[in-house]
Amino acid sequence: MLILTTVLTTGALTLTACGSRDDNANSSGGGDNQTVVIGVDAPLTGDLSALGLGIKNSADLAVQTANKDKTVPGVTFEIQALDDQAQPSVGQQNAQKFIGNKDVLGVVGPLNSGVAQSMQKPFTDAKLTQVSPANTGTELTQGNNWKSGDKQRPYAAYFRTSTTDAIQGAFAANYLFKNANIKDVYLIDDQKPYGAGLASSFKTTFTELGGKIVGADHINPDDRDFNSVVTKVKSSGAKAVYYGGEYPAGAPLSQQLKDSVKIPLMGGDGMYSADFIKLNKKSEGDIATSVGKPVEELESAKKFIADYKTAGYKDAYEAYGGSTYDAAWSIIEAVKSVVADNDGKLPDDARTKVLDAMKTVKFDGVTGPVSYDEYGDTTNTMMTAYQVTGGKWTSKLSEAVK
Structure with missing residues (x-):
């Protein structure tokens, strides 16, 4: 190679x-x-x-x-x-x-x-x-x-x-349940260590809060046709999709989702990129979390x-x-x-x-x-939730997660 x-x-x-x-x-x-x-x-x-x-x-x-x-x-x-x-x-x-x-x-x-x-x-x-x-x-x-x-x-x-994903997934679940007031979520991940771990962490906290996972699925991150999973999402009655993965697959997944049912897609820092918006003509309203506060x-x-x-x-x-x-x-x-x-x-x-x-x-x-703590992790646990508003990522909430 x-x-x-x-x-x-x-x-x-x-x-x-x-x-x-x-x-x-x-x-x-x-x-x-x-x-x-x-x-x-x-x-x-x-x-x-x-x-x-x-x-x-x-x-x-x-x-x-x-x-x-x-x-x-x-x-x-x-x-x-x-x-x-x-x-x-x-x-x-x-x-x-x-x-x-x-x-x-x-x-x-x-x-x-x-x-x-x-x-x-x-x-x-x-x-x-x-x-x-x-x-x-x-x-x-x-x-x-x-x-x-x-x-x-x-x-x-x-x-x-x-x-860590333990912190990020919990923060995402809290934001979606409490701030976005969404209680029914379809869970998707790309089967990679990052995506699967993040989705698992999200699910744990979301269900503890009283949220309902109305369906779950895995995708191949190299695929770009997600119509089969979109059909399942539509029939599930989900009010949002949480996607554990990165923007190259997340962007077309979001766009195809909104072609069928107009609900937001939420993901982690692997989604928080300007390229997610460039690749997705229907990204408006989508949500992502990322580590730290916006540097700006x-x-x-x-x-x-x-x-x-x-x-x-x-x-x-x-x-x-x-x-x-x-x-x-x-x-x-x-x-x-x-x-x-x-x-x-x-x-x-x-x-x-x-x-x-x-x-x-x-x-x-x-x-x-x-x-750094005894595990080599950063001691800074600040997280931020962003939403695509007017064609750009806009910060909605920043807080340190305990």
Whole structure:
């Protein structure tokens, strides 16, 4: 399989155990400059590339800012961006490429929870820090038995700046039942880890609240003809559809649904993209939840938004721009701590030290205060519900979920 790669560098890399060193002294006059590479894994081509390119650009902006401000004296950051095509098998191959590049001290990504599952073990075995700005599958941080209360962190190298499906699904159920006043829902998922997990979480809370699941079905995310399931939805008497999946299938599903019965489709952060509206001529009234507050409403995000515009990226930062910047900055902060504790230089066991430092990373980021709990989950549980109004996503409710 051809793997498309995009490698953004500011100079040739010379591989060493802890980072590249230039022969020239740095501008402060002391010691050699060292290069640290931050890997970026995301779908840079294909149906989900709008989200993936926003991730790549936002990580690049964090690196450019760190270099400009000399956030870590004596260290120049670069990114190595690889295209996982939203495929677990490709993500696993990319993980080995990052591991093989000794300059890589941390990786931002991936977008998809299913891809993350293929990367977690090799990264943990290599003690290479991974921070996803988008994964919400609860089992990624709390293990497969989290539903029974038996929470165990399976992979020590994995962190994320997005909250979990357990939180997102519950928030979505509460919003639809209490705020939208919808009590009868048809449940659909795409059978992938993200979509199935989100739908399951939604169902649990929605039924606890007194809501009724009037029907349930699965679809193939590669399909674009959903008339058979739409027929079932129509006959069920549902007042809304909750879809666990992503916008490439969610958009045509919504449009075909409204051709038959005019009820809203609701989904999670995998739906919250401008491309959902572009692909769906009948998206008006549809609902999506996403992690955090809209960056446009955050005082902490003003500089990020302005800098992104100034940088001239041709692709929007999309849903995960702020959380990606914070994911990359977490790695930068960890590197900064390690260098400061080692007389201004990277130690030979830099990967291990950076991973250790991640446990205590804490800073004010684009999305607000950034830190991680004992599972590697973000401590920021803010969620927002959006609705398509006048042809664009409009925030309706933001709140922290306990």
